[in-house]
Amino acid sequence: MALKRMALMSLLGWPLATVAQSSVTLYGVIDANVEYVNHAGVVPTAANGFNPGPANDAYRLTSGGLSGSRWGLRGNEDLGGGIKALFVLESGFGIDNGLSQQSGRLFGRQAYVGVQSSRLGMVSLGRQYTSMFEALANFSPTAYATQYEPVVMQSGPNYRADNTVKYTGKFGGLTALAHWSFGVGVALPASVGFPIPIGGNGEVPGQFRRDTAYGGALAYTFGPFAATAGYDQWNPTIGTGTGTIKKAAVGASYAFGPAKIMGGYRWGQNRNAADALIQRDDFYWVGANYQVTPALALTLEYNYDDLKNLYGNTSVANPWQISFVADYSLSKRTDVYVTTAYAKNAGLMLDSLATVFANSLSLGNSYVLGNGQSNMFGVALGIRHKF
Template identity: 50%
Template structure:
């Protein structure tokens, strides 16, 4: 009888240990704000109409609102299975962010403590992963030109991705068998409305990239490359290429960072849609344990642009923007903030046809500058 009780106790202990090493976590962020913007057009198609706007935007000032599930199962021998399902929503209405339930992330994979992980599904590009630590505002949903910087394809469907962490060095590479852009404006010349894998046309909408990032002893550096081949017409893909380098240094409460991104987007006939050089610099300062301050500068040197393959080439004015955030944390999960941005020669966050007007800052005719201020509250769960 004693032996039976001991065996049952041991079995329960083993079962409990196995369960403790496998988990599913519900997580999320809700960020809601109120914003004032001057000189904003009523829509991209009506640049003669508009004025100031005082409203609650569909995205928060610091973070895009989201909820998700992530799970890990221990397979033994240093191996684990994992998954992530993440859904974005608009805090002002509760609507889905892009009309897709798990449009932010949806992937499953395997990982090993020594060799890294392989994930399959909808994910962030390796270009995004390699540069996320060098974003002055941590890719704030408002007043940081994230889509101009990363591209419309900063998330991609049908992706296989490798991520390896070797001490302070992170290596990431990915390949998408067919990715599309689900949020479009009619004047987004190279996007394809969400089309993915195309039977008989293997290269249509494919994408790939890689990044190397090093973080150690307060110093950080990164190199990243990204290529996307969107096909508006089946069998005739264009090409969008990006290359970037960045560096940062952290000492005590202060972090400084900066970088450069090269971009060239071509139509299928080889003519250039957009060629630009993008520069950024920023400072983060933790003034007190509760109060964080961030200041950033962004500059886009647009070498050439055209609206369609046969349209004339133009050289629009170079865009620049200054952004500021004051973020006060009541706890590790709840904070309030004030964020402000000043843009020159374009809309806030460099909003334009090239970004599919994703930030909702279309410019008015003849406009030279735009100012925005937003205050809000964010809760992380």
């Protein structure tokens, strides 16, 4: 019987060693909630005369509260000698409408192939997270919860990048990351205060710097203490030239009993194609996780951005946000949650001109302040299932 099975696999063209040493896993998350938001306008673009319009209450079904809804495939093949080949294909979608997210990409969350050595680390090629974004994930109290986390303010709209070569190495408690993107693939439309599109696909012959990006990060864990530091630079198309968007960040955390506290600081500086300063800010965050019972977890997070210069304006009101999450596990795979946030001097997720409204553009749900408003409140009740 065994010989017949081997003969059949041979006829079908299946390598016998691969059957024994390879694996492919289907996985995913489905997350949806019912949300209320006040003081919401629309994203100001050229199509509406850069006018966010009147402020309104919004009641909506939203995809992705604590996690972006997704499905994916990941696999690996043991090549021997502590080396393996691997791949990840991960597709983000809206459970509210079934549409692909990340600008309609089929595998917009991640899509890469690589090789990994147990001693030397991993090299991967494709669409991936930036080094700094990945390093900060364990130092953000809500763990990049989709709904209200000001991730664009923290890491920039280029936290996912196309055309990327990335290195990841883990050596005991130390993790090292570095990446280079030949063309980030982020394009933001003209907006109020800065009526020139930013970004593009890059990889244009004769324009090597156009839309490239690079960065690196280190993270270290020692018992209950952990710390990280990272740098990220994006050189987006601005008009007929390229600008420079730089960010550097540090973070730390400490766990004790059922609680964990964490916080960080991010320095930022943006310059246009003429090397003139268009944005300079210092972003801070602090928060805590508390496991009340094995099933109930609470999270509190505070974010503050010190905007020193925004397109020449040096007296911008500094945006801040406080958010709270209560998450209750019904099983290992299913949980229900309440998430809420209040933002001042910006919309939720701190969406504003300082982020080029990238959150609202990406999610398809506006967190832009309507005319005459300076604060926004949101609350959502949802359910999440992992498979």
